[in-house]
Amino acid sequence: MLPQILAINLWNPEHVSGWLLIVVLSLILGMVHGITPDEHTWPITFSYAIGSYSTKKGLKAGLIFSAAFTLQRAIASELAYLGLSRLYTLSGINNFVYVGVGLLMGIAGLFIVKRSSILHFDLPFIKAHKSSNARSDNQSWLQDPRPWMPAVHGFIAGWGFGAFALILYTVLAPATHSAAFGWVPGALFGIGTMVVQMLAGALFGYIAVRRGLSQDSIRKVALKTAGNTLTWGGLAFVLGGLFGIIFPAAANFGLSTGFHIHNLSHLGIAFGLVIFCVVVVGFTTLVIETRSELKKLKPDFQSTVTKNSS
Numbered sequence: 001m002l003p004q005i006l007a008i009n010l011w012n013p014e015h016v017s018g019w020l021l022i023v024v025l026s027l028i029l030g031m032v033h034g035i036t037p038d039e040h041t042w043p044i045t046f047s048y049a050i051g052s053y054s055t056k057k058g059l060k061a062g063l064i065f066s067a068a069f070t071l072q073r074a075i076a077s078e079l080a081y082l083g084l085s086r087l088y089t090l091s092g093i094n095n096f097v098y099v100g101v102g103l104l105m106g107i108a109g110l111f112i113v114k115r116s117s118i119l120h121f122d123l124p125f126i127k128a129h130k131s132s133n134a135r136s137d138n139q140s141w142l143q144d145p146r147p148w149m150p151a152v153h154g155f156i157a158g159w160g161f162g163a164f165a166l167i168l169y170t171v172l173a174p175a176t177h178s179a180a181f182g183w184v185p186g187a188l189f190g191i192g193t194m195v196v197q198m199l200a201g202a203l204f205g206y207i208a209v210r211r212g213l214s215q216d217s218i219r220k221v222a223l224k225t226a227g228n229t230l231t232w233g234g235l236a237f238v239l240g241g242l243f244g245i246i247f248p249a250a251a252n253f254g255l256s257t258g259f260h261i262h263n264l265s266h267l268g269i270a271f272g273l274v275i276f277c278v279v280v281v282g283f284t285t286l287v288i289e290t291r292s293e294l295k296k297l298k299p300d301f302q303s304t305v306t307k308n309s310s
Contacts, residue, residue: 011260013167016175026172026185030192033164034066034200036263039270040097040157041069043233043277044105045197048150049204050286051112051226053218058205059198065150066197070190072158073168077186080169081179095244095251097160098273102237104156108149109231112223114141142223162270163262164189207286217293221286228285233277240269 008025010032016022034041045065049058172185208222244251254268263270 011262013171016171022172022175022185023188026168026188027192029164029167030189030194031196032192032262033189034193034196036261037271037274038162038263039237039273039277040101040160040162041065041193041197042200042274043229043282044101044150044153044157045201046204046278046282047105047109047226047229047233048145048153049201050208050222050229050282051145052201052205053208053222055202055206055209058208059202060147061150061205062198062201063194064147065154065201066190066194068151068154069158069197070187070194072155073186073190074183075186076158076165077168077173077189078179078183080186081173081176081182092245092248093159094161095241095248097157098237098241098244101153101157101160102234102239102241104153105230105234105237107234108145108153109227109229109234111149112143112145112230113227114143142220142227144223145226158190163265213290213293217296221289221293224289225282225285229277229282232281233273236273236276240273244269 008021008028010025010029013025016025045062048061048065052058052061168185168189172189173182176182176184208225209218213221240251251269254266254271256266257264259265
């Protein structure tokens, strides 16, 4: 059995037999899924972990999200064993999931910043609209995300279909040869993803608090970063989903990288959503808002930066 495990083909596993192989392959694929840039996990884990502004709470956010994701994968795996896997492979199902997830992200983002209009919500590279209702330093315009939010996101995002899901539903679930255990590969896949997402959540939470800021400033930066990422990321998801529904052929276009690693083999809309949400909006907001708070706390911050750069 050891030679079989060492010879596992993660790219295209075939003829999987034996519980040990099913267990190991399900867990490893889940961990790879959590590590690689996946549009159904990274943006949401990043948003809620950063928004928790705590290493411990960030880990908890990753746990809640991935636990709901694990439940969904277990259910879907069982349904696949029962012969319903074709439901997941219907043309364009991912695009409808994008729209649903995007709407939820947008609602959650606006909840965090207590905004009733997305038009008043500023991107990190667009100056905020000034009005008589402008933000005040008492942070009354911010509120912490609720624990159930990442759970709802995790369960719904899990219905997205990709290469990992294809292996799970068409290879591993049938290999159990038992309706009583058809859910096991999905659960193990989710647990593998959970391990990585918990660590990622803790890391993002740690990043939020290790910025040399006061507790109030940490909270403000963290929640604004989470709000920006969820709101504008949600809009990107909705637009990406609608584009895929209207122009399915164009939406399937992707550049081949030559890597035989799922989520990295082709760069298309999915990869673009991850980069836009986490890097363009998320980390950009984090950096800009941190610098803004540091300037308020340390009047000589700008002069120090200027001196160091010269």
